[in-house]
Amino acid sequence: MSSQNRAPEAELGLLDATMIGMGAMIGAGIFVLTGLAAEIAGPAAILVFALNGVVTAFTGLSYAELAASIPKSGGGYAFVREVFDDLSSFVMGWMLWFAYMIAGGLYALGFAPNFLELLHVYGMVPPPEQVQAVALPLVDAALPVAVLLAFAAVLLLVAVNAVSTAASGSVETIFTAVKVSILVVFVAFGAVSPMFSTAEFQPLFPQDGGALAVLPAMGLTFIAFEGYDLITTVTEEVENPRENIPKAIFVSLGATVVVYLAVVSVAIGTLGADGLAEAGEAGIAQAATEFMPTGIPVIQNGGAVIVFGAVFSTLTALNAVVIASSRVAFSMGREGQLVSSIGQIHHKYGTPFVAILASAVVMLGSVALPTKSAGNMSSLFFLLSFVVVNVAVIRLRRERPNMHRPYEIPFYPVPPALGILLNLVLTGVLVEYLIRTDPLALGLSVGWILLGGLTYLALDRFRSGSDRDDEQTTELDVTPESDD
Numbered sequence: 267m268s269s270q271n272r273a274p275e276a277e278l279g280l281l282d283a284t285m286i287g288m289g290a291m292i293g294a295g296i297f298v299l300t301g302l303a304a305e306i307a308g309p310a311a312i313l314v315f316a317l318n319g320v321v322t323a324f325t326g327l328s329y330a331e332l333a334a335s336i337p338k339s340g341g342g343y344a345f346v347r348e349v350f351d352d353l354s355s356f357v358m359g360w361m362l363w364f365a366y367m368i369a370g371g372l373y374a375l376g377f378a379p380n381f382l383e384l385l386h387v388y389g390m391v392p393p394p395e396q397v398q399a400v401a402l403p404l405v406d407a408a409l410p411v412a413v414l415l416a417f418a419a420v421l422l423l424v425a426v427n428a429v430s431t432a433a434s435g436s437v438e439t440i441f442t443a444v445k446v447s448i449l450v451v452f453v454a455f456g457a458v459s460p461m462f463s464t465a466e467f468q469p470l471f472p473q474d475g476g477a478l479a480v481l482p483a484m485g486l487t488f489i490a491f492e493g494y495d496l497i498t499t500v501t502e503e504v505e506n507p508r509e510n511i512p513k514a515i516f517v518s519l520g521a522t523v524v525v526y527l528a529v530v531s532v533a534i535g536t537l538g539a540d541g542l543a544e545a546g547e548a549g550i551a552q553a554a555t556e557f558m559p560t561g562i563p564v565i566q567n568g569g570a571v572i573v574f575g576a577v578f579s580t581l582t583a584l585n586a587v588v589i590a591s592s593r594v595a596f597s598m599g600r601e602g603q604l605v606s607s608i609g610q611i612h613h614k615y616g617t618p619f620v621a622i623l624a625s626a627v628v629m630l631g632s633v634a635l636p637t638k639s640a641g642n643m644s645s646l647f648f649l650l651s652f653v654v655v656n657v658a659v660i661r662l663r664r665e666r667p668n669m670h671r672p673y674e675i676p677f678y679p680v681p682p683a684l685g686i687l688l689n690l691v692l693t694g695v696l697v698e699y700l701i702r703t704d705p706l707a708l709g710l711s712v713g714w715i716l717l718g719g720l721t722y723l724a725l726d727r728f729r730s731g732s733d734r735d736d737e738q739t740t741e742l743d744v745t746p747e748s749d750d
Contacts, residue, residue, distance in 0.1 A: 279510070280510045280513060284497075284514040287493035287496055288493065289493070289583060290586040290587060291491055291518065292445060292446060292582075296525075296550060296579065297380065297550055297579050298580070300530055301545055301546040301549035302546070302641070306482055307479045308469075308479070314484050315487065315527060318487060321688045322494070322519065323519065324681045324682065324684045325685040327675045327681045327682070328659040328685060329495060329498055331673055332655065332658065333507065334509075335670065335672070337507040338502060343355065343359035343594050343597055343598065344597055347601055349661050350654075357718065359594055360598075362594050363595050364628070365648045367625050367628040368632050368635075368644040368647070369492070369583075371633045371640050372644060374420050374580070377416060377576075377581055384574060399411065400414060424622055424629075427592065428622045445579040445582060448571055449529055452554055456532030456554075456557055467535070486645060489645040493518060493522065494519055498515075499590040499594055500593055509672065529550065537556060551573045554568045555572075558571065558572075592622040592624075593621070595625055597609070599621060603722075603725070608624055639707040639710075646693065646696055646711055649692050652689045660683075663679070
C-alpha cells in the first residue's frame with residue numbers, strides 16, 4: 267500500500283473523542299442560537315433544548331451501535347455505505363458533508379462578533395456595531411470586519427487540521443475544557459444573583475405561537491446536538507474505537523444537555539426571554555454583563571469572561587466541524603464516491619489534506635450567509651441524515667443478525683423507530699418554516715442536492731469510461747500477436 271492510501275493513525279483517546287463531541291455541541295448552540303430560540307419560543311426555549319436532547323438521544327443510541335459494529339471513519343456516511351447501495355450512500359455522504367461545512371460557516375459567523383466584543387471590552391476597538399467595514403484594494407468595495415474575521419478563523423483552523431491530526435485533537439480538548447469552566451462560572455453567579463426570578467418563565471409559551479412554537483425553534487437549533495456524529499467521523503483515529511466511541515457519545519451527549527439546561531435557565535431567569543431574544547448572538551454575554559461582578563482586575567467585568575468563553579466556544583465548534591467535514595469527504599473519496607485524491611492521506615502530514623482543502627472552499631463561502639440561514643440549512647441536512655442512520659440500524663439488524671455488536675441498543679427497535687419519526691416531524695416543521703421565513707436557505711439546500719445529483723452522474727460516467735478502457739486494454743493484452 268502506498269503512503270498516500272494508508273489509514274489514519276489512532277492518536278486520539280477517549281477524552282479527545284469526548285471533547286470533540288462536546289466541542290461541537292457546546293459552541294454556537296449556546297452562544298449563537300439561544301437568542302434565536304428565545305425569539306421564537308419565548309421562555310420555552312429551555313424546553314426546546316431539553317426536547318432536542320431527547321430526540322438526539324434516540325439517534326445517539328443508533329450511532330453507538332453502528333460505531334461499535336463498524337469502526338470506520340466517516341460518521342453516518344460510513345455506516346450507510348456499509349448497509350445501502352451506491353446512490354443512497356452517496357446522497358447520505360453528500361448531505362452530511364454539506365451540513366458540516368455550513369455548520370463551520372455558522373460557527374465562524376458566531377465567532378466574529380464575539381471576538382469584536384472582546385476587543386471592545388479591552389478598549390481596542392469601538393463597539394462591534396460601530397466598527398467600520400474594510401475597503402478592498404483594487405476593487406471599489408468593502409467587507410464587514412466580522413466577515414473578514416470569520417474568514418480568517420476558518421483559514422486558521424483549516425491550516426491547523428491540514429498539518430496535524432494530533433494537534434487538532436489537543437486543541438479541541440483544551441478549548442472545550444476552558445469554555446465549560448467558564449459556563450460553570452456563569453451558571454454559578456446567575457443562580458445566586460438577585461436578578462434571577464422564576465417569574466421570567468411565566469407564561470412559558472409565547473402568546474402568538476403557543477406550545478407549537480417549540481417545534482420550529484427545535485428545528486432551527488437542532489444543529490446544536492450534532493456532535494455525536496462528529497465523534498464517529500474520526501473513528502479510525504481513536505484508540506480502541508469499539509469501546510471508546512459509544513462511551514464518548516453517551517458522555518458528551520449527557521454532559522452537553524446538562525450544560526445547556528443550566529445555561530439557558532440562568533439566561534432566561536436573569537435577562538428574560540425578550541431581553542435574550544433582543545440581544546441575539548450576544549444574549550449570554552449580555553446576561554452575564556447584567557449580573558456578574560465588575561471592577562475585577564484584568565478581566566474588568568463578568569461579561570468579558572463570557573465573551574471570552576464565546577470566542578473559545580465558537581472556535582472549538584469550528585475546529586470540530588473542520589475535522590468532521592474533511593473526514594466525511596475523505597471517506598467518500600476513499601470509497602470512490604468523490605475524486606480519488608480526496609480520499610488520500612498526505613504523505614508528510616498524515617492528514618486528509620485534499621479533503622480538508624475541499625471542505626474549506628464551501629466553508630469559506632458560507633461565511634457570507636446570514637447566521638440564521640446557515641443554522642437552518644445545517645439543521646435541515648443533519649435531520650435528514652439522522653433519519654437515514656436510524657433506518658440503517660434497523661436494516662443492518664435484519665440483514666446481519668449475527669454480526670458482532672460490542673454495543674446493542676436497549677429495547678430495540680423502539681429507539682431507532684422513534685428516532686426516525688421524531689427527526690421526520692422536525693424536518694417537516696423546519697421545511698414549512700423555511701418556506702415562510704427563509705427561502706434563501708431552502709433554495710440553497712435544493713441547489714446543493716441538485717449539484718450532488720450532477721456530481722454523482724458525472725463520476726459514474728467517468729468510472730464507466732475508465733472500466734471500458736480497462737476492459738479494452740485487457741483484451742489487447744490477451745490477443746495473440748498476428749503472424750508477420
